[in-house]
Amino acid sequence: MACIALACSDTVTQRWLPLPQPYTEDEARIFALQIAPQVLASGSGVERAIEVDGQFVGVIGLKGTDCNVAKTEAGYWLGPWARGRGIAAKALCAITDWALDTQGIGRVEVMVAPGNTASLATARKSLFIEEGTLRRAGHLHDGPVDLVILSRLADDPRPALAQL
Numbered sequence: 001m002a003c004i005a006l007a008c009s010d011t012v013t014q015r016w017l018p019l020p021q022p023y024t025e026d027e028a029r030i031f032a033l034q035i036a037p038q039v040l041a042s043g044s045g046v047e048r049a050i051e052v053d054g055q056f057v058g059v060i061g062l063k064g065t066d067c068n069v070a071k072t073e074a075g076y077w078l079g080p081w082a083r084g085r086g087i088a089a090k091a092l093c094a095i096t097d098w099a100l101d102t103q104g105i106g107r108v109e110v111m112v113a114p115g116n117t118a119s120l121a122t123a124r125k126s127l128f129i130e131e132g133t134l135r136r137a138g139h140l141h142d143g144p145v146d147l148v149i150l151s152r153l154a155d156d157p158r159p160a161l162a163q164l
């Protein structure tokens with residue numbers, strides 16, 4: 001729980017995700033033991049730990065799954081100690097391929113605030129295609145934000161994981 005709390009109380013994570021503030025180990029426990037199992041049980045998505053060499057580094061997830069139109073939305077965050085090594089892009093590609101290849105999903109979306117350069121780079125590297133900007137579609141601690149919407153479809157090109 002300490003690693004989740006550390007990653008989610010980081011200033012960059014708090015800038016770009018509307019997580020509880022302050023983010024304590026109690027919040028981490030609620031996320032891991034209540035929210036993530038509820039998301040899975042409801043069928044709306046899934047939250048998965050990202051591990052490198054057996055060490056927790058972050059979370060990759062799907063949410064807002066709509067089976068009627070076979071679409072879902074991916075989200076991700078890493079602890080600051082794990083950034084800048086291509087881990088987020090690899091995790092995004094892995095969960096996207098899993099959803100498209102095995103879960104009957106035809107479209108995976110990513111929504112990113114325009115100023116979140118690292119997240120935009122992660123989605124672009126993962127060959128998500130930018131479709132436009134939804135005006136004031138998100139809400140962060142600083143207030144409302146526009147959201148760039150990107151997507152990958154089942155028949156879109158995929159990056160080779162080794163190249164990320």
Ligand SMILES: CC(C)(COP(=O)(O)OP(=O)(O)OC[C@H]1O[C@@H](n2cnc3c(N)ncnc32)[C@H](O)[C@@H]1OP(=O)(O)O)[C@@H](O)C(=O)NCCC(=O)NCCS
Binds near residue numbers: 083090
């Ligand atoms: C978004 C996030 C997961 C990216 O993690 P990461 O492992 O560093 O991402 P990757 O290494 O896969 O790729 C990041 C790319 O962004 C670039 N990048 C990283 N930080 C950057 C910054 N501050 N400014 C510009 N580019 C940046 C990297 O150089 C890399 O591009 P490259 O491979 O072409 O050089 C991480 O920054 C994070 O946890 N942010 C806080 C939570 C968040 O914003 N989640 C997404 C919400 S939409």
